[in-house]
Amino acid sequence: MREKLIALCKGKLVQICSHWDVDGVCSAALVYHLLRGVALHVKTKTKGIPFLITKEDIDNKAEVVICADIQPSPEICGKGKIIAYIDHHPIEDTSCFDIAIHDPSERSTTTLIYKSLMNNSKDPYVLFLTLAGYFGDGGKKEDIPEPLLSNAKEAIPDMMQEQESQFKEGNFLEIERHVSALNAGKRHNWSGDIPLEMLKSIDCYEPFTNITHPLAVQLQQYKAMLKQDYNRSPEVKQVGKVDCAIITEPRNIQGVLAARLMKEKPIIIMNVHGDIIIGSLRVPDSLDFDAGKFLERFNSEMKTFMGGGHEKAAGFTLNKDELELFLELLKNA
DSSP states (O other): OHHHHHHHHTTSEEEEEEESSHHHHHHHHHHHHHHTTTSSEEEEEEEOSSSSBOGGGSOTTOSEEEEESSOBOGGGTTSSSEEEEEEOSOOSOOTTSSEEEEOTTSSOHHHHHHHHTSTTOOOHHHHHHHHHHHHHTTOOGGGOOTTHHHHHHHHOTTTTOEEEOSSSSSEEEGGGGGHHHHHHHHHHHSOSHHHHHHHHHOSSSHHHHTTOSHHHHHHHHHHHHHTTGGGOOOOOEEETTEEEEEEOOSSSOHHHHHHHHOOSSOEEEEEEETTEEEEEEEOOTTSOOOHHHHHHGGGTTSSSOEEEEOSSEEEEEEEGGGHHHHHHHHHHO
8 A cells, every 4th residue: 555655756746634633743744754754745634624625625726635534525526636535434435535544443543554665664753643643533552553562662762751640540652642632732722733744744743842942832732721711610511421511612622521520430521613513522432332333323323413532532523503403412412
């Protein structure tokens, strides 16, 4: 797949479109560094609302469009552009893409890229990006796959050091401490462009982790500004079999609040952002409940609903005028 993707992009104008979360921006950075020396030019774009790349997102001059950790709309296929799809989210059909690297069993898109395009590289920066995306999508240190684990212990031992948690039982790896800063862009200003631009402009992780890069400094400023927002305590009510709260916040904090406010049952936090509702669903590890599959059922029941994700963490968007319908469907789900 590596050789095929490089051949498709050689000498061409390439646009990489990715999700705005840590897995998305790290996936885009991995692909960017792979192709920047062979493509004529590589442009990037991050997106999260909705979780779909449409024709409006694509530069007219782009000859190759790569969607990483986000799905391409069917409308962009067969329109004279080469479409590459790299993702671990479930999708019904990948036959319309010129190249598809897809495995829903992978924890993150970065681990999929590492296995399929990076030849299990021992490059420190590749390993850092891969593990950052893995932890950004809820990966556990006990479940890091081989040879990623052994390569990382050898090449980036400083990032693999265990640290004692001050907030809960157990330890965490040093690299996990840097995930929240990469997420600060999309949480503060609803975009992953700043962390992605930083990851594109460096070829080692120290300017980010040591906070010497100007954009790393900016992300730390965002992170500090978000701390107060994370202390919000909205009213949580039970709707059907899940806890639910509705907020109206200028920043993208519903996922953090859902994780913080989660108790014994699944919880949905919905943020009213203009005419759009952005929701996050989180599920306790102790429950046998698939958040992604639960939300997918509403895709066919509502006109504007678009949802899905992972077993313990998933998200959705819908138009505000369908909120009451969604709440009614939740009661009976």
